Amino acid sequence: MAETTIDPVCGMSVDPATAPSAEVDGTTYYFCAPGCRKAFMADPSAYLGGGHEHGGHHGHGGHDHGHGGHHH
Numbered sequence: 001m002a003e004t005t006i007d008p009v010c011g012m013s014v015d016p017a018t019a020p021s022a023e024v025d026g027t028t029y030y031f032c033a034p035g036c037r038k039a040f041m042a043d044p045s046a047y048l049g050g051g052h053e054h055g056g057h058h059g060h061g062g063h064d065h066g067h068g069g070h071h072h
């Protein structure tokens with residue numbers, strides 16, 4: 001099987017050979033669909049979770065943007 005990677009937006013396995021990609025800080029990410037890529041590029045840190053784990057919800061200090069629905 002081809003190698004797959006994980007779409008950081010929705011968590012799906014995607015095939016880097018065919019998936020839309022985006023490079024952020026020298027790292028390339030792949031997405032299941034252009035819509036996921038677009039969402040990621042709008043706010044990469046929301047999906048990368050650099051530093052804070054999503055496992056136990058223990059108080060977001062400071063930033064309070066919801067992960068569920070962005071209202072524009």
Ligand SMILES: [Zn+2]
Pocket residue numbers: 007009010011012031032033036
């Ligand atoms: Zn996706």
